[in-house]
Amino acid sequence: MRRAMRFTFIACLLCAQLPALAAERTDKEVVQFDVSTREISIQSNFTGIEIVVFGSIDSAQPRAAGQTPYDVIIVISGPKQALTAWRKERVAGIWMNGASESFVSVPSFYAVLSTRQIDTMAAPTTLKTLGIGIEDLRLGGVEAEGLPGDDVFRAALVRLKEKRGLFQQEEGSVSFIGRSLFRGSVDLPANVLLGRYKAQVYLFRDGQLLSKNDSSLEVRKAGFERAVYLLAFRYPFIYGLAAVAMAVLMGAVAWAAFRRE
Amino acid sequence: MLQVYLPIAEISVNLMVMLGLGAAVGFLSGMFGVGGGFLLTPLLMFSGIPPAIAVATGANQIVASSVSGALVQWRRGNVDVRMGLVLILGGAVGALAGVILVGALSEAGQADLLIVLGYVTFLGIIGTLMLGESIRAIRRARAGRSASPRKPGQHNWVHGLPLKMRFPHSRLYISAIPPLVIGALVGLLSAFLGVGGGFILVPAMIYLLRMPTNVVIGTSLFQVIFISAIVTLLHATFNHTLDAVLAFLLIIGGVIGGQFGASAGQRLKGEQLRALLAVMVLAVAIRLLLGLMLTPKDLFSLTPLLGAD
Numbered sequence: 159m160r161r162a163m164r165f166t167f168i169a170c171l172l173c174a175q176l177p178a179l180a181a182e183r184t185d186k187e188v189v190q191f192d193v194s195t196r197e198i199s200i201q202s203n204f205t206g207i208e209i210v211v212f213g214s215i216d217s218a219q220p221r222a223a224g225q226t227p228y229d230v231i232i233v234i235s236g237p238k239q240a241l242t243a244w245r246k247e248r249v250a251g252i253w254m255n256g257a258s259e260s261f262v263s264v265p266s267f268y269a270v271l272s273t274r275q276i277d278t279m280a281a282p283t284t285l286k287t288l289g290i291g292i293e294d295l296r297l298g299g300v301e302a303e304g305l306p307g308d309d310v311f312r313a314a315l316v317r318l319k320e321k322r323g324l325f326q327q328e329e330g331s332v333s334f335i336g337r338s339l340f341r342g343s344v345d346l347p348a349n350v351l352l353g354r355y356k357a358q359v360y361l362f363r364d365g366q367l368l369s370k371n372d373s374s375l376e377v378r379k380a381g382f383e384r385a386v387y388l389l390a391f392r393y394p395f396i397y398g399l400a401a402v403a404m405a406v407l408m409g410a411v412a413w414a415a416f417r418r419e
Numbered sequence: 420m421l422q423v424y425l426p427i428a429e430i431s432v433n434l435m436v437m438l439g440l441g442a443a444v445g446f447l448s449g450m451f452g453v454g455g456g457f458l459l460t461p462l463l464m465f466s467g468i469p470p471a472i473a474v475a476t477g478a479n480q481i482v483a484s485s486v487s488g489a490l491v492q493w494r495r496g497n498v499d500v501r502m503g504l505v506l507i508l509g510g511a512v513g514a515l516a517g518v519i520l521v522g523a524l525s526e527a528g529q530a531d532l533l534i535v536l537g538y539v540t541f542l543g544i545i546g547t548l549m550l551g552e553s554i555r556a557i558r559r560a561r562a563g564r565s566a567s568p569r570k571p572g573q574h575n576w577v578h579g580l581p582l583k584m585r586f587p588h589s590r591l592y593i594s595a596i597p598p599l600v601i602g603a604l605v606g607l608l609s610a611f612l613g614v615g616g617g618f619i620l621v622p623a624m625i626y627l628l629r630m631p632t633n634v635v636i637g638t639s640l641f642q643v644i645f646i647s648a649i650v651t652l653l654h655a656t657f658n659h660t661l662d663a664v665l666a667f668l669l670i671i672g673g674v675i676g677g678q679f680g681a682s683a684g685q686r687l688k689g690e691q692l693r694a695l696l697a698v699m700v701l702a703v704a705i706r707l708l709l710g711l712m713l714t715p716k717d718l719f720s721l722t723p724l725l726g727a728d
Contacts (some may be wrong), residue, residue, distance in 0.1 A: 202664075204424045205431050240724035244528050252536075252711045253718075259722050304721040314719035348424065348431040383426040386663060390655065392429055398655030401479050401663040402648045405670060409486025412674040417491070 182400075185233030188216040189230070189361040189369040198346065199380030206348045207322075209234070209375070210341060211271070213403055218338035228270065229279040229362040230332045231290055232342050236324075236377070237353035240298075243311040259311035263298035265350035268319075269326040270344040276329060279362045290315055290360065290366070292327050323347040352377050352387075426660035428472045436466065437665065441480070441672020448673070449680025450687070451696045454615030454643060456481045457545075459669065461538055461703050470531045472662055474613030475654035479666035481647040483614045484673055485640045492637030499588035499634045503641040505595055506620070507603025510609070510646040515597060517610025518653040525658070528722055532711070537612050539708045545618050546700035553693035560690060589630045589638075597627060602642065610650045615643040640720060 162257055191213025198207055240262045247256030270276065274293055286294045299312055316332050319325035325344065332342035354374055361369040379387050389397040421434040448455030452678055457476050463473035492498055524530035580594035601623045605616035620639040624630045630638070655661040684692060 169658070202424050202425060205420060205422050220494075233573060241593050241721050242528060242724045244720050246715055246718045246720070249619065250518065252532075253715055253719070254532045254711075258528060311719075315721060318717070318719060318721050348428055351429075379426060383424060383664075386426040389662065390663075394656045394659060395652070397663070398652040398661060401661055402482055402651050402668060403653060404663065404667065405482035405651075406486050406648075407484035408667075408670045410481070410490065412677070413490040414486040416674075416678050 185217040187368045189359050189371050191359045193375050194376050198377045201380050207346050208343050210343045212341040226364055230340050231360040232271040233271045233358045235265040236355050238263045239266045243315045261297040261299045267324050267346045271328050271331045273332045280365045290324055301382040425662050425665050437668040438672040443668035443677030445673030445676025446680035449677035450684035454481055454617045458615035460613040470534045471660045475660040476666045477613035478647045478661050479652040480669040483670040485643040489640035497637030497650055498641045499638045502586050503638050504565045505598040506602035506642040507645045509599035510606035512605025513603035514649045522658055526620050535707050539586040539704050542700050542704035550697035556690040576585050606646050609646050710716045
């Protein structure tokens with residue numbers, strides 16, 4: 159037992175060393191980053207928040223002749239949600255929801271920030287494999303079932319999400335300070351969903367992915383709003399009763415305060 | 420600009436706009452002596468609150484306004500509790516059906532359309548009837564004649580039905596079926612449209628049940644308290660569409676507006692008041708109808724996919 163454990167330990171040490179050994183350069187660039195706010199509390203005065211993502215490149219190399227500068231892509235994605243996109247059709251003079259397509263895994267929020275246009279940093283296949291960019295998002299629509307997807311609905315979903323500030327692709331919004339420091343900022347609108355948000359940073363040079371790092375942030379309701387929300391969804395009957403009691407009480411108080419008898 | 424985040428609607432609204440909306444509707448409801456739900460819900464929808472949340476939250480606000488109104492009537496002995504209870508019994512069934520209907524239609528993506536269509540139909544009919552009636556009343560008043568009061572002892576087909584009950588307060592001995600059916604219809608309407616239903620109840624009590632006019636308003640308000648409370652509770656439990664923070668703001672605004680409305684209403688003549696209200700009701704109906712008829716700016720819309728998790 160003990161021997162087995164020691165063996166595993168050594169094996170693990172080896173595993174950890176392997177990537178470094180495999181790499182040609184031992185001083186390979188590693189991207190590190192953090193977000194300005196790891197916990198976002200939604201309170202009564204919440205109207206959205208700006209999140210700053212800042213980071214640095216460890217063992218950054220000076221740019222050799224013919225090399226492109228470092229490229230950074232920051233991806234922030236919110237919890238998945240299931241949505242239906244509807245197209246209105248005119249029936250007897252009235253516009254009503256007609257054809258629709260459901261998407262079962264839409265990121266409720268998705269932002270891509272980058273130093274420049276992402277398709278100039280890496281090959282389309284690389285981006286597709288990594289799933290970077292709104293265009294390559296897998297939304298779980300009909301194309302997920304191998305059927306030819308009607309792009310109209312996907313395009314509409316993306317457009318509506320962009321209009322609400324929930325999908326953002328801001329090319330050129332990440333800037334370098336000096337050789338190895340970078341920062342980018344993203345606006346989370348007031349209508350963001352609660353839950354855990356994933357933040358990923360990719361470092362590219364010459365179309366090659368050099369390093370990648372993950373982190374996360376949490377969006378949650380706080381204080382009174384959180385209490386109301388939790389009550390409404392966990393104990394909806396009690397919540398309803400409380401709301402009715404509040405109304406009855408306020409109505410009675412109004413009557414008592416303004417009675418003219 | 421003071422913004423308030425609504426925890427259930429999950430949007431940020433302007434505090435003053437919502438208080439103002441409550442006050443405006445409270446003012447009108449105080450002035451005209453109506454519940455105001457039929458104006459509040461569409462106005463909430465115009466200001467960006469999703470229709471389903473507007474309906475449930477509107478119902479919650481109606482609880483408060485009808486409690487105030489019913490207490491006034493109660494003190495004057497104008498509530499027929501027995502009749503009210505029969506109406507509530509019917510109303511509870513109707514409300515349950517309405518809440519289930521809203522849930523099912525949401526899933527089919529048609530709830531918003533049908534709520535708006537329901538409003539157009541409902542407000543169109545009520546507005547036209549009221550306008551016609553008040554114009555006739557104004558003409559009559561100019562000609563110097565008075566409207567004919569209710570003739571006691573006058574019967575219609577409603578009085579021939581079985582399951583007779585005695586309603587001493589209203590001095591009636593009639594079948595329980597018509598009040599049950601009327602109650603159910605009002606409950607359905609209330610759950611579906613977030614209205615109190617006084618608009619339907621009052622004429623139905625006067626013309627169909629032939630209740631004395633003095634107990635009609637009080638009994639209607641008494642019934643509306645319970646039906647809108649049931650509707651609020653059902654929407655909160657099954658559809659999670661009640662925003663209590665929004666309801667709180669609307670009630671505050673409504674209470675203040677209601678007081679000013681009541682004193683303003685005393686300075687206007689009844690027929691003119693009704694004509695004015697009718698015009699407003701029709702304007703809201705036309706605005707809603709135009710929204711359905713005009714080519715929308717965006718043909719596409721997104722709704723949460725229910726049943727998927």
